[in-house]
Structure formats: C-alpha cells, structure tokens
Amino acid sequence: MNNRHLSSSKKMSVKHPDRLVVLPFKKSIEISWQSIRVRFFRSLITTMSLILAVSFLSFVNVNNDIANGFLRTQDTALREALNRSGYDLRPGDTRAGSSPKMRWIVILSLLVCVVGIVNAQLMAVTERFREIGTMKCLGALDSFILRLFLLEAGMQGLVGSAMGALSGGLFSLLSAVVRFGTVVFTSLSWTEAAGSLLLATGVGCFLSLLGVLYPAMVAARMLPVEAMRVEH
Numbered sequence: 001m002n003n004r005h006l007s008s009s010k011k012m013s014v015k016h017p018d019r020l021v022v023l024p025f026k027k028s029i030e031i032s033w034q035s036i037r038v039r040f041f042r043s044l045i046t047t048m049s050l051i052l053a054v055s056f057l058s059f060v061n062v063n064n065d066i067a068n069g070f071l072r073t074q075d076t077a078l079r080e081a082l083n084r085s086g087y088d089l090r091p092g093d094t095r096a097g098s099s100p101k102m103r104w105i106v107i108l109s110l111l112v113c114v115v116g117i118v119n120a121q122l123m124a125v126t127e128r129f130r131e132i133g134t135m136k137c138l139g140a141l142d143s144f145i146l147r148l149f150l151l152e153a154g155m156q157g158l159v160g161s162a163m164g165a166l167s168g169g170l171f172s173l174l175s176a177v178v179r180f181g182t183v184v185f186t187s188l189s190w191t192e193a194a195g196s197l198l199l200a201t202g203v204g205c206f207l208s209l210l211g212v213l214y215p216a217m218v219a220a221r222m223l224p225v226e227a228m229r230v231e232h
Helices: 002-013 025-038 040-072 076-084 100-127 129-137 142-180 183-187 190-220 224-229
Strands: none
Touching: 025 040, 025 142, 040 076, 040 100, 040 142, 040 183, 040 190, 076 142, 100 129, 100 142, 100 190, 129 142, 129 224, 142 183, 142 190
16 A cells, blocks of 8 residues: 555656747757858858859759750751860760760769768867757757758758859850850750759759768767867
8 A cells, every 4th residue: 555655646746747848940040040150161161162063063054955955956057066165966966965074073073062061060060069068958859959950051052052053054154155156045945054053952952961961960969968078
C-alpha cells in the first residue's frame, strides 16, 4: 500500500506542460538575417565564390541558347559563323551543345564552389561555438540550430545565384552581340534563356544548401558544455 501511495503521489507531483513554446519561423529568419549582417564580409566571400561558379554556368547555357536560335533560322551564314566561333556542327545538326571539355570545366568549377562553401561554413561554426552553446543552454533544439544554418545558406544562395545567373547571361548576350551583331536579339528564344537563368539559380541554391549541410549538422550535434568551454 505504501509503495502504491508513493507511486501515485509521484505521478501527481509531476506536472506535464500543456503547451510547448515554439519559436516562430519568422523569428528564425530574423536571427539568420542578423547573423549574416554581423558576418557580412565572410558572407560576401562565400557569396562571391557562388556568384562566379553560377555565372560561368549561366554563360555557357545562354551561349548554347543563342547558338540554337541561330540554327532555327536555318541561315547558312549564321551556321558558318557558329563553326568559326568554336562550335563543332555537322550538316544535319539542329541543336548545339557544350563540348565534353566545357562540361567538365563547369562541373569542376561547381565542385570547387561547394568545397569553398563547406570550408567557409566550418570556419563560421568554429567562430560561433559560444553562440551555439548559449542558444542550447537556453533550450534551443538541434533542429533549431540546423534551421538557422540552412536559412543563412538559403539566403546567401538565393542572392548569390540570382546575381551570378543574371551577370553570366548578360555577359553572354554582350559577347554574342560583339561577335554576331544584333541578330542575336531576333533569333534568341527568350523563354529558353529565362529557363537557363532559372536553372543556374536553382543549381546555385542547391549547392549552397549542400555545402552547409555538414557544418550545420556539426553545429547542431554540439554539446552545450563543450561549446561554452572553447576559448578563442
């Protein structure tokens, strides 16, 4: 009887919370934005590497769109101009594409970009040991820390990818106008060009999130005691 009485009293003494306090998603975005502003120059370096890689991808894709526009006109002079500019076109070809060498160069530039993002984010995690430890001591869950890093990478990725895609597409148009003249504007399919820009932007955002995934998991799994103990 005594044991039953004690167990029942313990159950009554334990108070289960009726509602958990959850940080709104908008607040997470504000914290991520403030973190980017505080570390502006480091974020700028990470974004610049993404801009260069996405710009190169966008430049190559829009160049192919311009070449395909020339081929659709079935103009012999434009076809010969493409051959002179470096495109290896056979008599029956109706579409132009990048050479295997150019595709490998694009892939390598994107891989270098991902490595740079991972390195920069790992350094950011090292600098924010105490901040992460403080948030965890205040009750932040692993999912919240992971969300902050992913939001920061998503913001940087969206801005950097959009800037890179636009700059690469613009430079491709300008170089094509210098080589072929204003016929570029009449033969180019603007729908295909817009699709190439969106594709480059999407690839850049994906690479930014991919590059921050491992550093974010390292930060999320960090124990509060170890994070607060680190001296810089």
